[in-house]
Amino acid sequence: MDVSLQFLGAAHCVTGSKYLLTLDTPPARQQVLVDCGLFQGLKELRLRNREALPLEPAQLAAVILTHAHIDHSGYLPRLVKDGFRGRIFCTEPTADLLSIMLLDSAKLQEEEAAFANKKGFSRHHPALPLYTQADVQQVLPLVESVAYDAPLAFLDGQLTLTFREAGHILGSAVAEVSVQGATQRKQLAFSGDLGRYDNPVMHDPAAIAQADVLLVESTYGDRDTRISDPEAELARVVHAALDPPGGVLLIAAFAVGRTQTLLYYLKKLRAEGRVPPVPVYVDSPMGIRVSDLYPRHPAAHRLGHGNVFDFAGLRFITEAAESKQLNDKTGPAIIISSSGMCTGGRIVHHLFHRLPRPQDTLLLIGYQAEGTRGRSLQEGATAIKMFGEMVPVRCHVAQLDGFSAHADRQELLHWLGNFRQPPKRTFIVHGEPAAAEALAHTLRQDRGWPNVTVPDYLEKQLLFEGI
Structure with missing residues (x-):
């Protein structure tokens, strides 16, 4: 089995999180999307929401959601509208949040399109939402809740998913994904968005001790934001x-x-x-x-x-x-x-x-x-x-x-310090270029981690070959 990963978002930016995990065992191919977010912010990023993904939604087996924020979940209605009918895994609080957030996202899009059409300031005639509230209703039956710290095997046991506390928002999780090949088992960890330590409302992020491949967010990878009081x-x-x-x-x-x-x-x-x-x-x-x-x-x-x-x-x-x-x-x-x-x-x-x-x-x-x-x-x-x-x-x-609900530089390093040994490959994601490169530099130079990279948008990496 060959295992590859393609970065469909949150590469050199803090939005549009989507990572396409592909398991190739010729002639069979299985694909899973980790996070399914909307691009927000800069117009050049938002335009990506209208571009076709380099995948066939109907062929996707599953989507794994780390949490419900729209930059991690907000593309789901479009994915389903375009043919996805697989399973959507998330924690129970995230499942409850999804129905609220996706409907709100759709409603805002509908209202903004209607307002733009009424005022005539859109370049598109008529302005149309990316998806509607009716599209959201097609998403919700596909959602399956998974408890924290409760491994779930799927794809005939080729993948095992375990959610760990991320401490970012209600229901947020680090997604540990174990890949079982013919001869080897490999461990991937997707940090999602990591929360802060000693937050009065949310729990601390759970410690992760081992991963062969790690994707870690870097929103504040270049600065400390904690205030003493x-x-x-x-x-x-x-x-x-x-x-x-x-x-x-x-x-x-x-x-x-x-x-x-x-x-x-x-x-x-x-x-x-x-x-x-x-x-x-x-x-x-x-x-x-x-x-x-x-x-x-x-x-x-x-x-x-x-x-x-x-x-x-x-x-x-x-x-x-x-x-x-x-x-x-x-x-x-x-x-x-x-x-x-x-x-x-x-x-x-x-x-x-x-x-x-x-x-x-x-x-x-x-x-x-x-x-x-x-x-x-x-x-x-x-x-x-x-x-x-x-x-x-x-x-x-x-x-x-x-x-901020995001871990700052010192808190990211604290969380990364829980690994007993450095992952064989680390990808710095979900950060603007300066923040991502700063965290990558710190891990390479100060921590001595090997193979730390900041991936480009749409970049595809072969993670494991012949496992």
Whole structure:
């Protein structure tokens, strides 16, 4: 058996994660896709979502999902629309999240296409979504839940999948894939997105001791983002934002993970009297639905059972009319909305109204990929294009990197240090070029790891020959 791997995404970028694993035992061939994400951010990346994959979806045996974030799962409806009918493996919390996130992704695409057609600012006539909510409904029956640390053999025993805790978001996992050849067994490990150590909400990433081949993310492979006291830093930003008369703090937060971590910290800070008891609005329908999942999966996080996020003054905004009313609201108040990179969803409408207001503050608390509005704002843009017009940026823009759900450089190295010996081959993925190359250099030069490479988009590698 020959085993090869092709990098269909997350190569020299932090989006579109897809890795095609091929088992060749002539005349038979079996293919499995590890992660199935949408490209986001730069237009040149987003255009890849419209390109045909170098595979036959109907011939794929399975998809393995490390977690539910759209850059890891969001291409699934298109894959199924194009003919995939195999098995989709993920953890139970990820399965619950998928139905929420994929439907939200489809709804946003439908709404954006309709809005573009109405306003006439799309190059495509008519503008069409990549997939619809009806397409998502065809995905969900294919999903199979797999418990953490419970090996699952498939493809007649040629592959065995084991999910380990990744600590990134609810249900996130490192995927260990064991390949059984005629004479040898080889171990592959796909890190997915790794979380942080000592996170108050999520568990620490599980230690992986052995792999012949490793794919590891490198979002923060070139820098450390941990802050010594995140509670104090968040309290500082809240006080600074609410101090101007009528100031509103708008927080761009990912609906999965970051929103819940924020609510944990705000609940704690308010209980301790360290931030003022101002109204807090969560204007993210998906974030609300995700928060409701935490009591259903108490073992998948540190917060235990019950209603873990509610506090006095917290209000969940579900209706669009209520969301629009927030546009005219003066402070002091806090609005938490998604998406975290300001690319879509209700946050865009809030930005449209809040960016020109000097008394307001926008807080970015996650990684901002190239080509996103969040990245432009982070880098000091004085105007942002939204809804076909340029919107001036007069509000204060703050950033707290320590709230990212991604392991930073030291945490990645900590996790990698659990390997008893270096993998025979290591591929650095899911990182912008500087971050990926920096981590690769550290592993080669400082740790002495052999065969550490940063793969190119669509690059194909023969991993094992004649096993």
